[in-house]
Amino acid sequence: MIDLYTASTFNGQRVSIMLEETGLDYSVHDINLVKGEQRHPDFLRLNPSGRIPVIVDHDASDKPFVLTQSVAILHYLAEKTGKLLPDSLIARARVYEWMNFHAIDIGSVLFSAFYLEKRVTPPQPEAAEILRKRIHELYQHFDQQLAHQDFLAGSSYSIADVTTFPALFGQEQELKDYQHLNRWLQQLNNRPAVKRGMRVPNLG
Ligand SMILES: N[C@@H](CCC(=O)N[C@@H](CS)C(=O)NCC(=O)O)C(=O)O
Known part of the structure; x- marks a missing residue:
């Protein structure tokens, strides 16, 4: 247990x-x-x-x-x-690549933007805006990746998808221009687990 x-x-x-x-x-x-x-x-x-x-x-x-x-x-x-982890070394490396991409590159920038907008006094909207632009560049990259495959690290659902999903789900407005990312979000959200x-x- x-x-x-x-x-x-x-x-x-x-x-x-x-x-x-x-x-x-x-x-x-x-x-x-x-x-x-x-x-x-x-x-x-x-x-x-x-x-x-x-x-x-x-x-x-x-x-x-x-x-x-x-x-x-x-x-x-x-x-x-x-x-949720493939057998082959190469496929696993691809999972780690996309997992870290989200957890480190996007996660840290999302966190910093949130603090600059909502937690610091006075709020720092200009600095937050610079980070928001960076976040959108990274979303674009995810969208391109998902244009030609079902899941972030390839054809199989993996811990790279699980790492990324919760931070992006519920941001439909922010993500409305990313067609493939939206398809992937809906696909994962349909999973009962x-x-x-x-x-x-x-x-x-
Ligand atoms: N890198 C850590 C981050 C953990 C973290 O920052 N947790 C936050 C909630 S999302 C927390 O417990 N914050 C409590 C606090 O800062 O007092 C992880 O991935 O587990």
Whole structure:
């Protein structure tokens, strides 16, 4: 059994989608980030950096095995189950390429733009606009990739898709000009496991 400590953010939803896709038995612990539950001593014992998501795998060889960082968790769950990761070295490398592309290049810029627009005083709209332009260049690149293949890393659904989906889903307005990216978003959103994973931790 796996304990998942999470919240309704794209880093958390990546992991809940992956857990749903693998069919592993897991139980959810909703960490209220607004109330600061991520800084409670019990949570800091699991992740001293005070961030979700965290998993605790009670069935690992080194048990209980605590793991943080959403992308590392996706790798771990894919290797543990043999799901959403291709067999060949070359195909796997392609998955890592697109996974990191989103998690590092797009994810960090999205985060910075959000902070500049919504979290700093006074807001820095000009700096945020520069980042937004960069984000759109990267979306364009994803759109071109999806013009000639079903999924980000090729013909098979993989952890590269799971990494990327939660951050882009729900941004139809922002993404309306990216035809192939939109097709891919709808395709993933039709997967029952993705729908269930996106509702964690608010299943009600
Ligand atoms: N690179 C980390 C990022 C984790 C992260 O930033 N989590 C945020 C929510 S999306 C968090 O827990 N923030 C709480 C805080 O900053 O106090 C991952 O992919 O897991």
